[in-house]
Amino acid sequence: EPEVTQTPSHQVTQMGQEVILRCVPISNHLYFYWYRQILGQKVEFLVSFYNNEISEKSEIFDDQFSVERPDGSNFTLKIRSTKLEDSAMYFCASSRGGQPQHFGDGTRLSIL
Amino acid sequence: AQRVTQPEKLLSVFKGAPVELKCNYSYSGSPELFWYVQYSRQRLQLLLRHISRESIKGFTADLNKGETSFHLKKPFAQEEDSAMYYCAFKNNFGNEKLTFGTGTRLTIIP
Numbered sequence: 001e002p003e004v005t006q007t008p009s010h011q012v013t014q015m016g017q018e019v020i021l022r023c024v025p026i027s028n029h030l031y032f033y034w035y036r037q038i039l040g041q042k043v044e045f046l047v048s049f050y051n052n053e054i055s056e057k058s059e060i061f062d063d064q065f066s067v068e069r070p071d072g073s074n075f076t077l078k079i080r081s082t083k084l085e086d087s088a089m090y091f092c093a094s095s096r097g098g099q100p101q102h103f104g105d106g107t108r109l110s111i112l
Numbered sequence: 113a114q115r116v117t118q119p120e121k122l123l124s125v126f127k128g129a130p131v132e133l134k135c136n137y138s139y140s141g142s143p144e145l146f147w148y149v150q151y152s153r154q155r156l157q158l159l160l161r162h163i164s165r166e167s168i169k170g171f172t173a174d175l176n177k178g179e180t181s182f183h184l185k186k187p188f189a190q191e192e193d194s195a196m197y198y199c200a201f202k203n204n205f206g207n208e209k210l211t212f213g214t215g216t217r218l219t220i221i222p
Contacts (some may be wrong), residue, residue, distance in 0.1 A: 004155075031208050043156070043198060043212040056209055091156065100146065101210060103156040 002026045006092050006104035013082055014112055021077045021107045023092030032075045033093040033101060034067065036060070043091065049075065050097070079109075087111045114139045116201045118213035125189045126221045133184040133216050135173075135199030143201050145175055145182040146210070150196040159197070160184070169193070194220045 005024045013019045025032050034046040047057040049067055064080045075094075079086055089108050093101040115138045125131050137143060147159040159168055162175040162182060173184045182199060199213040 033209070035210075035212075042214040043200075043210075045209040045211065048209055050208075058209075095208065097208065100158045100161055101208070102158070103148075105155045 004092055004094055004102050004104035006090075006107050008107060009105065010108045010110070012110045012112060015084055016081050019079050019082055019109065021079075021090050021092075021109070023075045023077070023094075023104055024073050025075055025092070025094030026102055027073070029094035029096050029102070031055075031095045031097050031101075032067075032069070033095075034077045035091045035093065035103075036088040037091065037106075038085075038088045046077075082109075082111045084111050114143070114201060114203060114211055116199050116211055116213035118197075118199055118216050120216045121214065122217050122219070124219045124221055127191055128188050131184075131186040131189045131193065131218065133197050133199075133218065135182045135184065135213060137180050137182065137199075137201050139180070139201065139203060141203060143175075143203055145173070146200040146202070147171070147173055147182075147184050148198045148200055148212075150198065150215075152195070156198065189220045191220045191222055194218060 007022045032049040035043050037043045045058050047061045048055045066078045068076050089106045091106045092104045095101040117136045145162040148156045149159045150156050160173050171186045175182050196215050196217050198215045200210040
């Protein structure tokens with residue numbers, strides 16, 4: 001069964017540095033998402049992406065965040081100037097629209 | 113605002129006993145409800161979706177619009193059911209984002 005893949009599995013970054021989290025969605029899916037889960041808290045929606053543009057974003061997704069689909073397979077989340085509170089598990093998901101979302105294994109981001 | 117509530121953070125059940133994981137939502141329209149499961153160190157996996165009305169791994173969930181609930185049930189718990197369970201909600205306004213509950217960690221006692 002096809003899967004969403006995310007790299008790296010764990011990223012350690014100094015505060016203030018930029019970080020890029022990478023995702024390869026399932027190939028015939030058209031909707032892409034990023035969620036995050038701060039340790040001990042619930043999974044929170046960040047952004048959805050469809051037809052090469054953001055379709056919805058949460059209040060968490062401020063100007064330090066951006067998403068991109070640089071080619072036909074990758075979907076990236078960039079955090080420009082990381083803060084301590086950005087430490088979390090970041091999940092990528094994809095769907096065909098109207099169908100359930102499939103999640104990746106997540107990237108654990110640790111900001112020092 | 114739409115919200116999903118899972119009142120139990122932790123639930124322990126003996127093997128063979130019935131399981132019920134509670135989920136309530138607040139939304140005035142027609143929602144779409146899901147249960148996702150996360151086994152230890154694994155990804156979030158879809159367990160159930162209310163519109164498909166199927167039983168997966170012995171689990172069922174019925175959407176009760178009167179009580180705004182979508183409780184997850186299984187008549188006889190198995191050890192491999194130990195996991196984190198998340199109830200999630202999607203409205204039907206065309207956007208696709210999921211709103212998750214805080215999750216319930218289910219532990220099956222052998």
